């Protein structure tokens with residue numbers, strides 16, 4: 521067998537890797553499976569996006585390589601939306617990088633800024649592309665545990681000086697997956713100031729910027745003074761428009777940082793299918809007429825989830841954003857054991873907190889990816905498993 525590179529061995533198991541197979545087996549046995557695992561809703565994309573794709577695929581020009589430039593109207597739609605949504609001026613040609621899903625951009629960016637001896641600060645629990653990029657760049661992850669103690673925020677003042685001096689990248693994601701935490705404005709100001717002081721690239725993952733409730737409006741990091749010097753922000757069609765499988769997103773950064781990501785990508789891909797970018801234009805332009813209705817669906821699911829899981833004996837905050845509930849487990853109940861039991865005994869898929877790294881222990885995550893009724897049914901089943909484990913663990 522050809523020998524693997526050392527860095528390959530640093531990659532942990534991907535938490536969702538084994539679930540689809542297990543789910544298939546349960547369904548084949550006749551189990552009524554309720555899947556609240558991946559952040560991948562059962563809802564349809566905007567009809568206008570589907571129409572635009574259908575039209576675009578009829579045009580031969582759309583089938584050619586997109587290259588880094590991609591479809592210019594996609595860049596222009598992003599720029600217009602960033603202006604309308606966040607009040608920001610973004611040059612469509614120099615400050616936007618079209619992506620094959622934001623995960624692709626987040627993980628590839630690491631190759632330009634990280635190398636052995638350099639550190640990336642990674643929230644744990646956190647989205648896997650942060651550690652993926654760091655490990656694939658053979659750099660050193662500094663895992664900061666997101667816990668209730670700091671309102672699930674990374675407190676840079678707690679990180680040792682020596683580590684901060686070697687840090688080149690800080691990954692932040694608010695509204696946060698999986699904790700559903702949000703970041704106050706003054707916190708973001710402090711982080712930007714620190715990144716400027718220490719020359720740290722702030723990778724701001726804003727995949728959930730549009731899934732917010734109760735009047736909360738998540739900001740862009742570029743609304744913070746000075747962020748343009750040090751930050752790159754990632755956006756995605758995936759969650760806002762129920763378009764996870766389409767693989768379409770973008771990054772926004774100053775021209776220098778944007779060109780760095782573009783250059784790395786020119787060696788790893790040749791652009792997203794331009795018909796998908798054309799559909800992206802239609803999705804972004806349908807924001808006003810379509811997104812509020814979609815958010816209302818997620819809100820109804822959130823409300824049902826909070827009520828049902830509390831009634832089943834669980835502790836959870838009501839999240840003001842994202843499509844997740846981050847639910848605490850009683851002391852001594854390991855999250856992996858709980859999730860395994862819930863799947864094996866009751867046919868419910870949830871994500872154990874420990875699957876997001878040790879910092880996630882003591883919690884599990886559910887996603888609002890099915891109807892309020894099914895979520896409520898899942899909560900009842902979870903309550904039964906909680907009671908039986910509480911007896912076993914004492």
Ligand SMILES: Cc1ncc(COP(=O)(O)O)c(C=O)c1O
Pocket residue numbers: 559620621622623624647693696697725727755756757758764767768769
């Ligand atoms: C925090 C976060 N960032 C990025 C992504 C990736 O989104 P995309 O589908 O655009 O790659 C996800 C998907 O789950 C996510 O949770």
